[in-house]
Amino acid sequence: MGDVGSGFSSAAGIFRSLCSPPPPPSAGDSDSSLPEFLFSLAPPPPADKPAFVDASSGRSLSFADLRRLSGAAASALSALGLRRGHLALLLSPNSLPFPALALSVLSLGALLSTPNPLLTPSELHALVLDSSPFLVLATLDLAPKLRSLRTPLPLLVLVEPFLSSLRLNPGPIPIPAVRVSPHDPATLMYSSGTTGKSKGVVATHRNLVAMARVLRHVWGSEEHVYGCAVPLFHMFGFSVFVCGAIAAGATTVMVGAEGRRFAAEEVMRAVAAHRVTRLPAVPPMVVQMARAARKAQHFDLSSLREVISSGAPLARQHLERFGMCFPLVRLSQCYGLTETSGPVTLCDGVNGRLHLSIGRLIPTVEAKIVDVRTGKPLPPNKDGELWIRGPPVMQGYLNNQEATALAIDEEGWLRTGDLCYVDTDGLIYVVDRIKELIKYKAYQVAPAELEEILSSHPDILDVAVTSHPDEEAGEIPMACVVRRGESKIKEEDIISFLENKVAPYKKIRKVVFLEYIPRSPSGKILRRLLKATASNQQKLEVSARL
Incomplete structure (x- = not known):
């Protein structure tokens, strides 16, 4: 027996996708590398069609240019000794050559790692020690970070x-003939580490081709023009633009392509100039666009159909504010992890213009909602940990079998660590991170629920809720609050604001006022830093009273 509306099978305890699956892979697709898959699409996109455009300079890279540059770079890297099984680091902000350089490494059977260019030299040092790269491709601006490493430097190639050396040979250059297995490692991307030490996530060519095939199927209209304002070094950007957009034969417009910080006005200008139709984003970008809505009247944004937010849950107030500012734009959310090689839920095909849910499962993946205490699968509308299984799920963590075994069970289920539920329509909602749940006496309190309520207070600019040790209760909910403007709001005001809005065990019992809430670039609250910042603030307050 099963629930047709939600995709739930009560016999198996599994939710299955309600979306139509992509066509079965052709004979070549099932055993191809990512570059082979992308460069053998049928029908192929027009050779002269722009694959990537730099919005600031107007320069572009056609699909033919992309293939040629990938082949030329692969030949040159092969001449430098890069071989199957080697690791290459690409240390670069978004740029036109980024996708071609990435595909050139993958076409040789080498493993590609794309560190965040904002990493400090000491952080890069730790990454190099962990991954042992054969060579590093780095921009001129970022190369000094590598020269200061306290370790023998891998071969450094300045991008x-x-x-420039590749451009001296303008003729067609075929990609070197290297036999790459779909099970070979393709990318090594490091998880954010917001709740623990960052780990190297290994995705295979099979994982990335599976993601590219699904995104081509779901978003496969060549008429779309994508705006790229998210980093390509992150799996969200890499999967959507290097895998999905190329596979769909769509044009990608890079905004802030040389590593500049996100600017809402710059994005609006690019949307108007290049007729962008779909804009993947992270929550801080959505918030900034809403705040800059007055400037929107200076640009023709009529082409923009959808903004897709991912990376962290988008609070209701921000979703509704964006909807008021941009009434003709659909605002949806999607969900994915570095461990899932990109998005595994999408709102595509879901009715409505604003979406609190993260959508439905993409074709080819399955999900379970698992009781965090009993480990048993749960039916619709019950909160539990989201487990994912399917072709996009990673191979494992680099040199860390113990962490891999804890993340993926013997049946291939990936434990996401996110507390979610699936409604009767198959829509998935994120409740909170399981590790961030506050254990108050015998009850579990989700910080995100309290944060959403508190963020609606007119005197609160930003807020995060975390645990505070308590001898009697074990932990109590504590609100870390950034006041808005010249507000004089006090602890008792915040506590009373929640008085009749939540159950007694969920009440805020302590408030700390901060100057800012530490967050990642994608908008995730950095809980470890938050607790340290709150602790320091409390010490200052005690010192001041003494």
Whole structure:
């Protein structure tokens, strides 16, 4: 027996996708590398069609240019000794050559790692020690970070001179013939580490081709023009633009392509100039666009059909504010992890213009909602940990079998660590991170629920809820609050604001006022830093009273 509306099978305890599956892979698709898959699409996109456009300079890279540059770079990297099984680091902000350089490494059977360019030299040092790269492709601006490493430096290839040398040979250059297995490691991307030490996530070519095939199926209209304002070094950007957009034969417009910080006005200008139709984003970008809505009247944004937010849950107030500011734009959310090689839920095909849910499962993946205490699968409308299984799920963590075994069970289920539920329509909602649940006496309190309520207070600019040790209760909910403007709101005001809005065990019992809430670039609250910041603030307050 099953629930047709939600996709739930009560016999198996599994939710299955309600979306139509993509066509079965052709004979070549099932055993191809990512570059082979992307460069053998049928029908292929027009050779002269722009694959990537730099919005600031107007320069572009056609699909033919992309293939040629990938082949030329692969030949040059092969001449430098890069081989199957080697690791290459690409240390670069978004740029036109980024996708071609990435595909050139993958076409040789080498493993590609794309560190965040904002990492400090000491953080890069730890990453190099962990991954042992054969060579590093770095921009001129970022190379000094590598030269200061306290370890023998891998072969350093400067991107700008490297690309200049390729341009000296303008003829067609085939990609070197290297036999790459779909089960070979393809990318090594490091998880954010917001709740623990960052781990290297290994995705295979099979994982990435599976993601590319699904995104081509779901978003496969060549008429779309994508705006790229999220980093390609992150799995969200890499999967959507290097895998999905190329597979769909769509044009990607890079905004802030040389590593500049996100600017809402710059994005609006790019949307108007290049007729962008779909804009993947992270919550801080959505918030900034709403705040800059007055400037929107200076640009023709009529082409923009959808903004897709991912990376962290989007609070209701921000979703509704965006909807008021941009009434003709659909605002949806999607969900994915570095461990799932990109988004595993989408709102595509779901009715409505604003979406609190993260959508439905993409084709080819299955999900369970598992009781965090008993480990048993739960039916619709019950909160539990989201487990995911399917072709996009990673191979495992680099050199960490113990962490891999804890994340993926013997049946291939990935434990996401997110507390979610699936409604009767198959829509998935994120409740909170399981590790961030506050254990108050015998009850579990989800910080995100309290944060959403508190963020509606007119005197609160930003807020995060975390646990505070308590001898009697074990933990109590504590609100870390950033006041708005010149507000004089006090602890008792915040506590009373929640008085009749939540159950007694969920009440805020302590408030700390901060200057800012530490967050990642995607908008996730950095809980470890938050607790340290709150602790320091409390010490200052005690010192001041003494």
